[in-house]
Amino acid sequence: MDQNIERMLREINTLEKKVNIMEVCGTHTMSICKNGIREIITENINLISGPGCPVCVTDNGHIDFIYELALKENIIITTYGDMIRVPGSNPEISLGKAKGMGADVRIIYSSIDAVEIALKNPDKLVVFLGIGFETTIPATAAAILEADIRGIDNFKVFSVHKLVEPVMKAVLSNEELNVDGFIIPGHVATITGVKGFEFLENYDCYSSIVGFKGEEVIYGLFQMIQNIKNGNKKVGNAYKSIVSKEGNKVAMELYNEILEPRDDVWRGIGCIPNSGMKIKEKWSKYDIEESFPYKEDKNRKISPCKCGEVLIGKIKPKECPLFGNGCNPINPIGPCMVSSEGSCAAYYKYNT
Numbered sequence: 001m002d003q004n005i006e007r008m009l010r011e012i013n014t015l016e017k018k019v020n021i022m023e024v025c026g027t028h029t030m031s032i033c034k035n036g037i038r039e040i041i042t043e044n045i046n047l048i049s050g051p052g053c054p055v056c057v058t059d060n061g062h063i064d065f066i067y068e069l070a071l072k073e074n075i076i077i078t079t080y081g082d083m084i085r086v087p088g089s090n091p092e093i094s095l096g097k098a099k100g101m102g103a104d105v106r107i108i109y110s111s112i113d114a115v116e117i118a119l120k121n122p123d124k125l126v127v128f129l130g131i132g133f134e135t136t137i138p139a140t141a142a143a144i145l146e147a148d149i150r151g152i153d154n155f156k157v158f159s160v161h162k163l164v165e166p167v168m169k170a171v172l173s174n175e176e177l178n179v180d181g182f183i184i185p186g187h188v189a190t191i192t193g194v195k196g197f198e199f200l201e202n203y204d205c206y207s208s209i210v211g212f213k214g215e216e217v218i219y220g221l222f223q224m225i226q227n228i229k230n231g232n233k234k235v236g237n238a239y240k241s242i243v244s245k246e247g248n249k250v251a252m253e254l255y256n257e258i259l260e261p262r263d264d265v266w267r268g269i270g271c272i273p274n275s276g277m278k279i280k281e282k283w284s285k286y287d288i289e290e291s292f293p294y295k296e297d298k299n300r301k302i303s304p305c306k307c308g309e310v311l312i313g314k315i316k317p318k319e320c321p322l323f324g325n326g327c328n329p330i331n332p333i334g335p336c337m338v339s340s341e342g343s344c345a346a347y348y349k350y351n352t
């Protein structure tokens with residue numbers, strides 16, 4: 001083992017008090033499981049998964065809505081690949097199942113691909129499923145701008161984008177959860193900058209912006225543990241090579257021009273004020289909700305999946321009675337078992 005990593009681990013493992021540290025992002029959960037980090041750090045540090053997997057937090061109702069849309073005539077749904085297998089309010093509802101029933105559902109690798117598809121299919125309505133946090137919101141805004149510049153009017157977006165700050169505040173205000181510190185997703189901070197997380201300094205918690213490789217996670221933990229020992233609640237930046245103080249102002253200006261915050265529902269968590277992003281009135285001709293309004297069906301049957309509790313760190317994946325017992329990556333019941341960033345998938349794959 002690299003000497004620096006050994007030295008950092010020694011320091012981490014001298015922590016004498018028990019702390020709950022939440023890794024907000026699913027990619028961190030994957031890295032922690034893959035690199036066996038839980039197994040090499042002191043039991044005093046309880047690493048818990050958080051609500052930062054965009055696929056996992058997309059509400060069942062939103063999946064049901066896009067599934068129903070996919071089954072309509074003359075509509076092409078475009079989506080990033082992760083969303084294909086995500087179940088809605090029951091495992092029989094997903095974009096993959098709609099495709100199997102003949103719907104035109106296409107996987108794309110860039111939001112601009114969706115605009116190209118719209119250009120090539122003028123007689124169809126092309127809907128792009130806009131998903132993700134601050135990292136992917138700029139790409140959705142760019143696609144809308146591109147469609148506008150090219151005068152394409154058969155392109156629309158269903159925005160289920162989410163913001164990180166409101167959900168972190170919701171976690172902090174939940175007295176049941178008791179989170180002492182956050183491992184902050186480095187890619188979100190690339191956009192928001194350190195500034196975007198300084199709200200945490202108003203709370204009684206520690207935090208560090210962290211990269212995703214195993215050694216970067218250890219460095220982030222090392223920095224946070226030092227801060228815990230020194231009582232330093234300033235937001236730490238353990239990803240300085242990528243994350244600046246101010247972030248990417250061009251990207252933020254782009255998405256703030258086209259989208260704005262709205263109250264939004266998170267799977268299994270419920271509605272969090274100003275936590276979603278909707279298309280602004282000025283750009284509403286690109287908003288699918290203008291033609292097909294989304295209405296939450298409060299009476300719909302909810303699957304027995306406990307992703308909501310997993311996503312706020314209330315339970316660990318293995319505490320869900322369905323984990324490996326009806327729910328597995330081949331037959332997922334909830335999105336946390338589907339997504340490459342899902343906590344349940346990470347715990348299942350690496351058997352931690």
Ligand code: SF4
Pocket residue numbers: 304305306307310317320321322323324327328332333334335336337338344
């Ligand atoms: Fe949901 Fe399956 Fe995870 Fe249980 S194990 S919380 S059913 S994804």
